[in-house]
Amino acid sequence: MKPRHFRTAPPILLAAALLAATASTAPAGTLAGVVLGPSSHGLPGAVVTISTGSTDAARQVVTGEGGEFRVADLEQGKYDVTSSLPGFYPSTVSAVAVAGDGVSRISMTLASSTFHDTIDVASASPLDSVEAPEIRESGARDLGEALARQPGVWKARKGGIANDVVLRGYREDNLTVLIDGARVAGACPNKMDPPAFHLDFAEVDRVELSPSAGKMAAQGSLGGLINVVTKKPGEGLDADVSFAGGSWGMINPAATLSWGNERFGVLGGLSHRSSAAYEDGAGESLTEMANYSDAADDVDAYSINSGWTRLFFRPADQQELHLSYARQESSDVLYPGLMMDAVYDNTDRLSLGYLYAPENGGALRALRATAYATRVDHWMVDSLRVTGSPAPRGWSMGTDANTETLGASAEAELGSFVLGFEAYRRSWDAWTELAGMGYMRQFSIPDVDLTVVGLSARWRHAIASATSIEFGGRYDWIETAADPAKADTDLYYAYHGLRDTSRSDADPSLSVRLTHNVGGSLALGASLARTTRAPDARERYFGLRRMGSDWVGNPAIDPPTSTAAELSMTWSGAAGVLTAAGWSDWVGDYITLYQAPKLNMVPGVMNPAAQSYANVDAQLVGASVDGTMPLSSRFFLSGGAAWIQGTKDTDAELGLESENLAEMPPLTGRIALRWQSPRYFTELEGVGATEQDQVDADLSEQRTPAWGIVNLKAGASFGHWRVTLNLDNLFDRSYYEHLSYQRNPFRSGFTVSEPGRSFSAMLGWRL
DSSP states (O other): OOHHHHHHHHHHHHHHHHHHHHHOOOOOOOEEEEETTTTTOOOHHHHHHHHOOOOOOOOOEEEOTTEOOOEEEEEEEEEEEEEEOOTTTTEEEEEEEEOOSSSSEEEEEBBBBOOSSSSSOOOOOOEEEEEEEHTSSSSOOSSSHHHHTTTEEEEEEEESOOOOETTTHHHHHHHHEEETTEEEEEEOOSSSGGGGGSSGGEEEEEEEEEEEEGGGTTTTOOOOOEEEEEOBBBBBBEEEEEEEGGGEEEEEEEEEEEOOOOSSEEEEEEEEEEEEEOOEEEEOOOGGTTOGGGGGSSSEEEEEEEEEEEEOOOSSSTTTEEEEEEEEEEEOOOOTSSSSSEEEEEEEEEEEEEOOOOOOOSSEEEEEEEEEEEEEEEEEEOOTBTTTTSSSOOEEEEEEEEEEEEEEEEEEEEETEEEEEEEEEEEEEEEEGGGGTTOOEEEEEEEEEEEEEEEEEEEEEEETTTTTEEEEEEEEEEEEEEETTSSOOHHHHHHHSSOEEEEEEEEEEEEEEEEETTTTTTTEEEEEEEOOOOOOOHHHHHHEOOSSSSOOOOOOOOOOOEEEEEEEEEEEEEEEEEEEEEEEEEEEEEEEEEEEEOOOOTOOOSSSSSEEEEEEEEEEEEEEEEEEEEESSSSEEEEEEEEEEEEEETTTTBBOOOBBBBOOOOOEEEEEEEEEEEEEEEEEEEEEEEOOOOGGGGOOOOOOOOEEEEEEEEEHHHHHHEEEEEEEEOOOOOOOOOTTTTTOOBBOOOOOOOOEEEEEEEEEEEO
């Protein structure tokens, strides 16, 4: 007989095996979340560490474009979650419960390790925020290229750099562009140098895009606001050095050095950018796309040197002062889309800021103020074109322009109210000389002063725990005045029957926005806004006599007024982040170009018609969608698309027969698959646009065909070092975008193709 314990052993072993099998197949949970910055926008590239606090190995993932992350196959239990990103203080959420067969979700916010923002002009529900890591790895030549990856944002290309930003179909004076709350205006009468061109990539910390809420933040934001926030010093010593190089001899070394403690901080930086003319997919050089002479073969497409410094001081725990200065010098910037090129374009930016943020819980929550002075000097000629070489001076047309802006703004948060004040004066002066007019000096922009004084207010109220409403309003008094001794009033009278050289306007702007959170993962928004802007010096008082057709402003032009309605949705869950918006803008007195017939005979005014400006009612309708889906802890799928349609009323008396607004972008989209670990990443991206055949025949605007390209990029980081590689237009597609064509009235008539297959690499080191 066998011993009894041998007879009982098999059931015990079986039970143990069953328990072990049950433990090994215990349901695993998933942790999903999003890492946000101080402005409540997702931070890409943040390292998220998930640990149990024991000796077990920690799990690490990196956030995607929208700041989202996802970690699967976590055992049931509690975890400590830490997120970190250079330039921000690390943040930890302890004891996050993860249940088996479920998804736990958290949201983390990282505070900036630098001094606070001096002014927050886009705090009310901006559309998007593009952070420095995303800009740095984009491989773009300028801010316009980098921002064009965002749905609802396009670029207008005129050359190898200085791309204009187009937001929801609005551009130029219909948008307000601020740099740390300061206005920077281009000097070129044909917008050769857009505001975003006048700073360097290496200065940028983030860019806030606000097409709806931004309408109330600053005067003139008919189509919204773009606010560029530059870098600030943090605590201790910090250095950020990079060198980028690529196809067609492109080089871009840059360095930023800063030091700070609790009371004081200083930052300084230098950058150089230059490149030869690029080639398109057909192998045609940028200078072959237009009427350049052989002299252009030895000239770079652009050469830009920049330097900047910022000083921060905390006189008390609740107060902060900053002083900033930047200088940018540009030379030989080629613009084949226009008739002339920039010999130089120099910019000075000076600003002083103050922040008071008491912590005593009183009615005053914050007080921000900024004063600034900016200046741009610009000289452009056609000496590199076939039109300029045979002329007596070596150029047949030249314009010297400069603009200065002096301004101040202040904002006070009083409980649920935000009260604002803004005042600025922009002085704009330009003279033009044409060989066909015997080099007679004409004051094309006759020393025009645009003076603005505005008051604003916002009030936010929680209707319920998940629903809030915000009312906003502002009132602006605006005066536009030209120098009567320089203004060509004969031109005004010949084409418009007026000799006025000054005008005052005063208009209110109003907005209301309703937001509602549904179940914590879905946020809905609806807004209605009425905004206006003042016509600029070019639109009212420009004057240039030319052979064949004059170019003249319209002193009687009225301020355009937009009434915009928008519906938006943001959903965030375990499956990712999705945002969508649809909008419609009814614009009364939209300013458009037209051929003005001569009304009055004036000695010296010989042409029968002139390029001028008129008011017409218009409508812009559009929609956008943008999303990111974490397929696993390493793979992310992202994409977006935007569509816009612009129409205007026809007017037989003005000769406006086309219903289409000029320079409207077509349906554009992108999709990308990204693999990312804490050290490496690679991304495959497809970008394309549909045909644009809804063009303005009144301005001889041409249709553009559909196009699509594939881009590839990869990168790695090793301690203080990082490297990024970009291969754009992988299949060397020859194409051009719709917004590369129409730039009246000094357009060259040539389309500017996009670069062909191009390679760029960036090596960086950060202390």
